[in-house]
Amino acid sequence: MGVKLDLEKFEFSGVDNKRPLVMAGPCSAETEEQVMETARQLKEIGIHIFRAGIWKPRTRPNTFEGVGKEGLPWLKRVQSELGMLTATEVANASHVFEALKYHVDILWIGARTTANPFAVQEIADALEGVDIPVLIKNPVNPDVELWIGAFERLNQAGIKKMAAIHRGFSTYGKSFYRNDPQWQIPIELKRRIPNLPMITDPSHICGNRELLFEISQEAMDLNFDGLIIESHICPDKAISDASQQLTPYALKELLDKLVLRKPNIENSIMMHTLEDLRQEIDKYDDKLLDILAARMNVAEKIGRYKKENNLTILQSGRWDELLRERSEKGVKKGLSEDFILKVLRAIHQESINRQTKVMNE
Ligand code: PEP
Ligand code: MN
Secondary structure (H helix, E strand, O other): OOOOOOOOOOOOOOOOOOOOEEEEEOOEOOOHHHHHHHHHHHHHOOOOEEEOEOOOOOOOOOOOOOOHHHHHHHHHHHHHHHOOEEEEEOOOHHHHHHHHHOOOOEEEEOHHHHOOHHHHHHHHHHOOOOOOOEEEEOOOOOOHHHHHHHHHHHHHOOOOOEEEEEOOEOOOOOOOOOOEOOOHHHHHHHHHOOOOOEEEOHHHHHOOHHHHHHHHHHHHHOOOOEEEEEEOOOHHHOOOOHHHOEOHHHHHHHHHHOOOOOOOOOOHHHHHHHHHHHHHHHHHHHHHHHHHHHHHHHHHHHHHHHHHOOOOOOOHHHHHHHHHHHHHHHHHOOOOHHHHHHHHHHHHHHHHHHHHHHHHO
């Protein structure tokens, strides 16, 4: 389905609109002093857009759920005394009304809210006729249509200044990142809506400040437009998301270290070199397709043989053995285990599909 959004440029006066657009501030507004001092230090390092959560969607009850509207006057002070733009999360109509009452400059919709079309529609209805920029985080589940749907709902309510926040996706069990980046999803959103700015949220992807640089650099290398990073004057004392926040000064170091590469091919030497390498890739892709087709033909033959001999398709001992042996071989060749397992599982699934077809003939 095509996506038609009526968008205006995501730019702000008084803000350096060069890539990357950086927004920073604490996970949660905790006290007036913490908000003011964090904002003051962030301004000092050149940040113009201050984020702070006022209402916090926490996974479990009986934890700190944000200071609530009591924190809105603090954001107002950041705006009037420091001249920064302020941004906060809204999850329902009453949050919207309260935030608008205090002239918050930018609103964002959190990942759990984006996953719920009723809540997104409620926010869209509350914003009908209001001219305010809105950022929409990816839904917690890796569903690009749901993410697109949220932009459509807001746009239909008249919101034209929008940007996407890529904050990673929930996975079951232990994983390296707090929320798996699954870069192919923001890349797909950019392909579907090219003029929608993409802002990466390394804090919620990483869950750990040690990893922030790497994810921020990767976002820049994908030519994404901005970063939203949690920053706290005393990260270890933060009431929420302590391990992923960093001080404004550490944030400056991170930003200074980023390498901003050129998005466009600038001269004919570059173009020819890349062209040659791309032709090489094309050749390998052709070979891969031939090999995959040949492999599936063998799978069909096996299916036929199993049918004739009344055997089940799956002999799990064989699959287990194959997975282990091939992934070891792949790792020796310099491929990551995660990648090989994904490829092998996809091949195995297709092979089962082909054999099932034969069985049903
Ligand atoms: C946040 O930005 O503090 C937040 C709650 O994020 P998310 O919706 O991505 O979990
Ligand atoms: Mn947070």
